Amino acid sequence: MAILFNEKAKTLTLHTKNTSYQMKIGNLNYLLHLYYGPSIKDPDMSYQIMQYDRGFSGNPYESRNARTFSLDAQPQEFSTQQQGDFRTASIEVVNGDGSYSFHGKAADYRIVRGKYKLDTLPSVFDRDKDTADTLEVTLLDPVSHVQVTLLYGVFEEADIITRAVKVTNQGDRPIHLKKIMSLCLDFLNGAHMDLVSLPGRYGQERQVERQHMTHHIHTIGSVRGSSSHQQNPFVILCDREATEDYGSCYGFSLMYSGNFLAEAELDQYDQLRLVMGIHPKQFSYELRPGDTFEGPEVVMAFTTHGFTALSHIYHDFYRSNLCRSKFVQDVERPVLINSWEAAFMNFDDVKLVEIAKAARNMGVDLLVMDDGWFGKRDDDNSGLGDWYVNENKIRCGLHRLVEQINDLDMKFGIWFEPEMVSEDSDLYRAHPEWAMEIPGRHGVRSRNQLALDMSRKEVQDYLIEKINAILDDANIYYVKWDINRSLADIWSNALPPERQGEVYHRYILGLYRVMDEIILTHPDILFEGCSGGGGRFDPAMLSYYPQYWVSDNNNPIDRLKLHYGTSFVYPTSAMGAHISDSGRFVPLETKAVVAMCGTFGYELDATHLSRKEQKICKKQSDLFRKYYHITFRGDFYRLTNPFEPGNMTAWQHVTKDKKESLLSVVVTNLTCNGPQEYVRAKGLIPDAMYSVNGSKETRSGAALMNAGIPINREVPEYSAFQFYLVRED
Ligand code: DGJ
Numbered sequence: 090m091a092i093l094f095n096e097k098a099k100t101l102t103l104h105t106k107n108t109s110y111q112m113k114i115g116n117l118n119y120l121l122h123l124y125y126g127p128s129i130k131d132p133d134m135s136y137q138i139m140q141y142d143r144g145f146s147g148n149p150y151e152s153r154n155a156r157t158f159s160l161d162a163q164p165q166e167f168s169t170q171q172q173g174d175f176r177t178a179s180i181e182v183v184n185g186d187g188s189y190s191f192h193g194k195a196a197d198y199r200i201v202r203g204k205y206k207l208d209t210l211p212s213v214f215d216r217d218k219d220t221a222d223t224l225e226v227t228l229l230d231p232v233s234h235v236q237v238t239l240l241y242g243v244f245e246e247a248d249i250i251t252r253a254v255k256v257t258n259q260g261d262r263p264i265h266l267k268k269i270m271s272l273c274l275d276f277l278n279g280a281h282m283d284l285v286s287l288p289g290r291y292g293q294e295r296q297v298e299r300q301h302m303t304h305h306i307h308t309i310g311s312v313r314g315s316s317s318h319q320q321n322p323f324v325i326l327c328d329r330e331a332t333e334d335y336g337s338c339y340g341f342s343l344m345y346s347g348n349f350l351a352e353a354e355l356d357q358y359d360q361l362r363l364v365m366g367i368h369p370k371q372f373s374y375e376l377r378p379g380d381t382f383e384g385p386e387v388v389m390a391f392t393t394h395g396f397t398a399l400s401h402i403y404h405d406f407y408r409s410n411l412c413r414s415k416f417v418q419d420v421e422r423p424v425l426i427n428s429w430e431a432a433f434m435n436f437d438d439v440k441l442v443e444i445a446k447a448a449r450n451m452g453v454d455l456l457v458m459d460d461g462w463f464g465k466r467d468d469d470n471s472g473l474g475d476w477y478v479n480e481n482k483i484r485c486g487l488h489r490l491v492e493q494i495n496d497l498d499m500k501f502g503i504w505f506e507p508e509m510v511s512e513d514s515d516l517y518r519a520h521p522e523w524a525m526e527i528p529g530r531h532g533v534r535s536r537n538q539l540a541l542d543m544s545r546k547e548v549q550d551y552l553i554e555k556i557n558a559i560l561d562d563a564n565i566y567y568v569k570w571d572i573n574r575s576l577a578d579i580w581s582n583a584l585p586p587e588r589q590g591e592v593y594h595r596y597i598l599g600l601y602r603v604m605d606e607i608i609l610t611h612p613d614i615l616f617e618g619c620s621g622g623g624g625r626f627d628p629a630m631l632s633y634y635p636q637y638w639v640s641d642n643n644n645p646i647d648r649l650k651l652h653y654g655t656s657f658v659y660p661t662s663a664m665g666a667h668i669s670d671s672g673r674f675v676p677l678e679t680k681a682v683v684a685m686c687g688t689f690g691y692e693l694d695a696t697h698l699s700r701k702e703q704k705i706c707k708k709q710s711d712l713f714r715k716y717y718h719i720t721f722r723g724d725f726y727r728l729t730n731p732f733e734p735g736n737m738t739a740w741q742h743v744t745k746d747k748k749e750s751l752l753s754v755v756v757t758n759l760t761c762n763g764p765q766e767y768v769r770a771k772g773l774i775p776d777a778m779y780s781v782n783g784s785k786e787t788r789s790g791a792a793l794m795n796a797g798i799p800i801n802r803e804v805p806e807y808s809a810f811q812f813y814l815v816r817e818d
Contacts, residue, residue, distance in 0.1 A: 091245040092200045092224045098133035101198060101224060103241060105248045108391045110241075112166045112226070116158055117151050118194040120166040120228060120239075122275045126337070127393055137277055138163065143358075147173025162358060164275035167228060167239055167254075169193055176362050177306060177352045179254075179270040181369070184233040185262025193228030193237050200224055204242045207253060209598055211344055211632040212386045213242070213410045220245045234260035247406045248391070254366070254384040258376040265590075266374040270350075270366035271384040272341065279361020281329050284309075284353050285396075287321035287654050292642040294318050294623040295654035297732060301329065302355045310350035312370045314540070314576025314593060318624040322349045323658045326363060331395055333727060334771075338392055338399040341365055342658055344629040345385035347597035348372070371579060373590025388628065396657065397771070401724050404660035408722070411628060416615045416635045417662070421717060422688050423454035423500060423615070424710045425567065430643070430669045431694035434461030434468060437482045438490045445494050447695035450703045452710025455567055456494050457502035462487075464514060470537045473509045474516030476555040491563040502567030502615075503559065507552045507603060509538045509573065516551075522582045523548050525592075535574035543603070544595030545583045553606040560611055568611075570604075570634065571619040601629075608633045617665055617688075623651070626659070636665050636688045643669035643692060645683040646807065649731045649738040649755060652686045661742065662721040667692035668706070672807075677702060679809035681709035682753050685720060686740060689713040716813070719744050719751045726771040728752075736766055737800060743772040747790075750779075752798070752812040759802055767797035770814070779814040787817050 091104045100123065103110040109129045115121040123134040146161035149172065160174035168179045171190040180191050204214060204221040215221035224241040236259050242251035252272045258264050276282070282302045286309045287295040300307060309324055311317035322343035328336040341363065343349055348368035355361050366384050376382055388406070392398040408417065416422055426448040428436055436458075445456040460466070462483055464475025472479075478487045485493070491501040510517050510524050517524060517539070524539040526532040532539055541548050560568070581592045608616050618625065618634040622641035630637060637659075640651050648666065655664055666687025668680040684690070691706065698706065713720075719742045728739035736758045743750040754768050773779065773790030780787050781798065798812060 090222060091243045092222050095132040100133050103243045103250055105243060105245050107248050110250055114195040117149055120195045120226060122164040122166045125391060164277055167237060168273050176356050177354050177364055178268060179273040179364050181268035182235055183265040183267060185260055185264055191235055192230045195226060196229040197227040205240050207383050209383050210385050211601060211629045213251060213388060216409060235264060248402050249406050250389045251386050253386040255381050257381040258378055261378050263375050263377050266376060266382055268369035269384050270364040272365040272387040274363045276361040278359050279355055280359040282326050282361060283329050285325035285327060287323055289318050291318050291621055292640060294640050294651060295321055296650060297654045302361060304355050306352050306354040308350060308352050310368050312348050312368055314347060315620060315625045316346050316349060316627040322627050324351050333397045334395045336395050338396055340390045340399050340403060342388040342628055343385060346625055346627050346629045348593050367594060371590055371593060375588055397726055400657055403658045404725060407631065408660050408662060411632050412635050414635045415612060424452055424713060425455040425457050425502060425690040426453045426695060427457040427459050427692045429459035430692040434466060438485045442493050443696050444694060445497055445499055449497050449499060451695060451706035453691060455500040455502050457567060457569060459504040471511045471513035473506055473511040473538050474514040476559060487563045495564060500566035501564065503565055504569045504571060505556055506571040506573060507556060508541055508543055510541050511538050525578050525580055527578050527580045533577035538574060540576050542581045543599035544581050544592055549599050549603050552603050556607050565614060567615045569617045569619055572625060573621045604633045631663055636663055638665035639687060643667060643671040645672045645675050645680045646757060648683050653727055653731050656725055656727060661686055661725055664688060669693050675807045677705050679755055679807050682755060682809035682811055685713050685716060716751050719749055724772055728768060739768045741770060747774050748816040750814040754800055754810040756804060756808050766800045768800055769797035770794050777816050778818040780817050781812050781814055
């Protein structure tokens, strides 16, 4: 059992293979946080906490004249409200009597075999081979009868600890939750730490930023109704010296697709608190007597071996414990061609069949019919919500179109944007009250579309019925699920005025229900997520979709940064990447090398390619399949940082047994008559001998990792190299 209770010290310790996490039911039954870091055996780490009279820091009433115990200076497992701790709170609740306070004391704990589940939200799961355990600790406020349950999932082998929270109103009057964080983690000293986050924007998602901790609250979050392009629900706290290969790194990955907040506060004594959960903006959730609210899960990891090791923990875990789709482990992903950049909305059935015929020569398995096939949808001003085939475009009908594609020995995929509605649509004309618009005001337009009120059961039922009807009507192998605006005008006509603070979260709950009913009921369909590119790329979404479109930006040189940033937490197998016409001066071969750092496919009009180009594509599709087991199942190494000045970007995949590796390099900026560049491999066995691209001459892992491979300077701009290393001894 990876969770131990020490009777004498009243500590609870969670152990994974390389880490330990400890808390204590301490003074006056406050739940104190003692430790998270490399494995320890010590049953009681509370010796670290020194008690002083801190002046102006309050003491609990029960302490009477003892002025040295203040929650303002104690590391806590769940920071509370109005208890003399002036740092950021994990909970803000308005009690039935109107008071803002929560005095939760540890009341009970429970250790259970297996990983807990959340009833309303997606969460990671344990497989048969996993040793996973659950700890539940209950904090109870004896006056308000508000109960908080802290949930911990411990995946011993994977080196992962998850956290989630539940709040139950055990009183007899309604309460209102204003803030509820799923995670609170206090460090006794955080002045030496950096915060790494993945900010971005449309077309440039998940760029990497690193900031030193200073004495204020550093916030990372989204209030766009979705986890967003602009921030990602993932942060790292690391040593200031941490690099790819060295240093302590803590990762925090939130499984939530709506508004989120991470706050890192360096306090007056250089203690650091991180809280993470649903963003409190416009959040006010009523809990009636007996009601329970669940906060989303945070997946935590720690390593002393730098960012690469942290990424490996997440990649391995998310490849096995996040999504149950058969396309994660059992069935290889197809090479697809998507109609969007080939034809936008200007296509018909004949054009699609032509694209498919040409793509077949390129080794493509699947044709995806993107936006434009339904309702009245010739541009993006109309049609959303009308999920029936536009027979002016698909004249032969969907069924026959799919048959024609299948007759080419190819599979068929289709696009939806379920959460949206156009004002010019039959759906809006029939149900204007289903759109999110504030009464008496005009709603904010974005791509000239409105968001549906996903919190409404009728809306959910409508989408489930319409989309399932399409999926069940034809032989559909793949679905791209898109969303193309941020939420504004937060309002639900189905909720009374005093409950409008629930809409943001209820939207996400409704969305997850729709996804449950469409995605989980179609286990044979491969689903890919998309949000105007990679705008809602988060682990909750990846628990439904094995892959997610990284960005609408297909420029292969920009993609180097996009893939680099995304790879900090998400594996190659999750990263949708295509070859398109974007990047005019970049050779097709280079585009393919970049797309092989993801799920690989095409996004262009294949009928415009010459025979020679189609042959190149066929070769690249074959290579993608050849290297699949390395790129999809191996360890990923970022060899260079594309955000730093340099002449090339390099990355590498290595199989778990270290017998094969694919090392990829894109030359971005070779200066005239400059120095020779070398790329140094990682993750190989130093003593083993490897062939490079089939050469008879072998090199040792040590040579490849220390001396490196020289990169030919006399190549055209934006050339790429792939070095396929195979252990030969
Ligand atoms: C945004 C997506 O990112 C694109 O790939 C495409 O599907 C369009 N939406 C279609 O409207």
